[in-house]
Amino acid sequence: MAPFTLPGKFTISAAPRVAACARDNAPFLDVARINSPNPGSTFSHTFAVASGVTSRGAMPVPPVVTTSRAPSAVAFSIAVAMASTSSATIITASTSNPAPPRISRTAGPLRSSRSPRDAASEQVITRARIIARILVKRSDFSYHLPPDLIAQEPRERGRSRMMVVTPPDRIEHDSFANFAARLAPEDVVVINDTRVIPARLFARPLRGMSRPIEVLLTRERAGGVWEVWLKPAKRVRVGDELRFSDNLSARVIDKNVLRFDGDLGEIDRVGVMPLPPYIARPEPRESDRESYQTVYAAARGAIAAPTAGLHFTREMLDAIARTNEIVRITLHVGIGTFEPVKVDDVAQHVMHSERYEIGEDAARILNEANSTKRTIVAIGTTTLRALESAGPPFKAGAAETDIFITPGYQFRAVDRLLTNFHLPESTLLMLVSAFAGTETVRRAYAEAIVQRYFFYSYGDCMFITRRMNP
Numbered sequence: 001m002a003p004f005t006l007p008g009k010f011t012i013s014a015a016p017r018v019a020a021c022a023r024d025n026a027p028f029l030d031v032a033r034i035n036s037p038n039p040g041s042t043f044s045h046t047f048a049v050a051s052g053v054t055s056r057g058a059m060p061v062p063p064v065v066t067t068s069r070a071p072s073a074v075a076f077s078i079a080v081a082m083a084s085t086s087s088a089t090i091i092t093a094s095t096s097n098p099a100p101p102r103i104s105r106t107a108g109p110l111r112s113s114r115s116p117r118d119a120a121s122e123q124v125i126t127r128a129r130i131i132a133r134i135l136v137k138r139s140d141f142s143y144h145l146p147p148d149l150i151a152q153e154p155r156e157r158g159r160s161r162m163m164v165v166t167p168p169d170r171i172e173h174d175s176f177a178n179f180a181a182r183l184a185p186e187d188v189v190v191i192n193d194t195r196v197i198p199a200r201l202f203a204r205p206l207r208g209m210s211r212p213i214e215v216l217l218t219r220e221r222a223g224g225v226w227e228v229w230l231k232p233a234k235r236v237r238v239g240d241e242l243r244f245s246d247n248l249s250a251r252v253i254d255k256n257v258l259r260f261d262g263d264l265g266e267i268d269r270v271g272v273m274p275l276p277p278y279i280a281r282p283e284p285r286e287s288d289r290e291s292y293q294t295v296y297a298a299a300r301g302a303i304a305a306p307t308a309g310l311h312f313t314r315e316m317l318d319a320i321a322r323t324n325e326i327v328r329i330t331l332h333v334g335i336g337t338f339e340p341v342k343v344d345d346v347a348q349h350v351m352h353s354e355r356y357e358i359g360e361d362a363a364r365i366l367n368e369a370n371s372t373k374r375t376i377v378a379i380g381t382t383t384l385r386a387l388e389s390a391g392p393p394f395k396a397g398a399a400e401t402d403i404f405i406t407p408g409y410q411f412r413a414v415d416r417l418l419t420n421f422h423l424p425e426s427t428l429l430m431l432v433s434a435f436a437g438t439e440t441v442r443r444a445y446a447e448a449i450v451q452r453y454f455f456y457s458y459g460d461c462m463f464i465t466r467r468m469n470p
Contacts, residue, residue: 136346136406138425141433143445145424150278151458154291158313161453161460167440167468171447176311176461179418180320187416188369188376189320190327190362192306192383195297198271198289203242203250209235213242215250215258216274217267218303218335224260225253229335245270274303276338276457278423292457301332301355307420307457308380327365331356331386336402341425346406351427353402356386363396370394370413377416381428384435387413405431407438410469417464421448421455437468 162179164172174182183189199217206213213236219227230236236252243249248266250258260267272284273292281288294309296317320326336352343349358366369376370392378384387394389401391413404427417435422428433441444462453460 136408136430138341138344138346138349140438141425141429143424143442143449145449145455149449149452149455149459151454151456151460152279154310154458155454155460157295157311158316160311162311163444163448163451163453163460163462164465165436165440165444165462166465167436169440169443171444173451174463179311179463180316180323182463182465183320183324183377184375185323186374188325188327188365188374189379190329190366190376190383190387191294191296191309191379192331192333192386193294193296193298193328194302194306194330194332194382195300196273196293196302196305196333197300198268199274199303200272200284201244201267201270203244206240206242207235215242215244216303217271220301221257224264226250226258226260228256228258230256276304278456279458296328298328299330299332299357301330303335304333304338305457306331306333306380306382308383308418308461310458311418311461312379325365325369327362329356329358329362329383329386331382331401333382337382337385337428338426340423341427341430346430349404349427351402351404353400354382354385355398355400356389357398358386358390358394358396360396363391363394366394366413367392375415376413377418378414379418381417381419381422381431384414384417384431405434407434409434411435411467415467417467418461419464420457420461421445421453421459423456432462432464435467436464440468 158177160176162174162176164174164182166172197217201215201217202212203215204213205211209232214231216229216231217226218229221227233256236242238252238254240252241249242252242258245266248260248262248264248270250260253259273288275281275288275292292305292310294306295312295314296309317326332355334352334354336354339352341349366376366387368374376387378387385401385403385405388405388411389403390399394413407430411434414435417432419428419432422432429441436444448455448460448462
């Protein structure tokens with residue numbers, strides 16, 4: 001490969017070959033040493049191409065990529081770079097010119113054979129993938145949102161604004177009233193029918209406290225036991241009795257674990273809807289019990305709404321059902337969905353698991369859709385997480401998922417996505433960036449701010465018409 005220059009004064013010179021796998025084939029890529037004047041910068045140009053395979057996308061240049069490295073380090077560095085893209089999966093690397101690796105399809109990802117040379121190569125790639133994931137930083141998903149664009153009131157169902165995004169660079173502005181018209185007849189629409197419980201409770205003060213003790217139910221165990229968040233947590237002790245009403249109390253049996261006593265139905269009466277903190281409410285509103293709930297909510301258990309579903313009316317669902325199949329699944333939204341990422345190294349973030357369930361009919365329809373190459377449209381990120389966790393192929397039953405989707409993830413189940421606009425540096429924004437492409441989402445969010453879309457749970461929506469890695 002002759003030396004040449006990429007935009008931004010990146011230079012490339014000849015280097016060893018790296019075998020890579022893009023879907024079912026395994027061509028060689030002639031790759032090269034990358035010289036960057038600023039190792040912390042990014043570029044969005046093809047950096048390696050051979051046998052019709054390209055690796056695209058804005059990508060941090062690893063600091064280890066320099067002109068002074070030995071060839072083995074160069075191959076390793078290119079492996080790191082390619083492992084961080086969404087368009088190719090590296091399965092082996094070598095500083096020599098090895099024969100094409102033998103590929104076998106299993107229930108999991110494509111893998112190379114385990115010859116001694118391949119085993120050594122896979123060790124390199126394992127390290128490469130770890131470093132590639134470290135290259136995804138929380139700060140990469142930061143943006144400034146004017147406070148007046150945080151929706152404080154729910155949109156009128158069926159009438160919110162809808163940005164239509166077709167990766168990599170097409171953006172349209174529409175109304176959600178036209179969502180059904182954006183669907184193709186072969187689209188299978190999948191909704192999450194979880195029902196939000198009034199999970200925010202207030203117990204009477206203890207030991208001279210001036211304010212009630214706030215309790216957020218986060219996960220139900222057996223026998224009236226709940227995992228919870230407490231405020232003020234440091235002033236509540238194991239063994240304390242918390243009283244919520246004359247008919248309902250709870251004993252603190254462990255740190256952030258309560259056992260309820262009395263009429264558990266009282267939770268529905270005295271609890272309030274667990275609205276996100278960015279929705280300012282001087283006092284809880286009874287109307288939020290309806291507005292913070294999808295019209296198709298059925299299975300109790302969520303502590304946050306699957307907000308993309310808030311846009312639908314029953315009439316819209318009936319109209320869609322006349323032309324498209326609608327599949328119901330359940331994922332009970334918990335703290336895994338909305339807990340903030342607190343570490344800049346995204347690889348260190350731990351997702352809490354959430355329960356989901358797919359029924360027999362749903363699994364059958366989804367498997368038929370997958371086998372006939374029909375398009376699956378996920379209504380919301382929670383629906384997407386459940387589908388990507390479950391298949392394909394999809395198996396009926398209940399399970400748990402702690403899937404954490406970031407750029408570089410290879411989507412297998414979902415083809416199109418309806419979603420709201422999400423918080424900066426959140427796991428949901430990372431998921432959407434993985435689906436549509438980081439640069440695509442950055443442009444879309446910037447455009448949404450200029451056009452004054454409303455953001456977050458009660459805000460407007462975005463319809464992504466195709467995923468970035470088809």
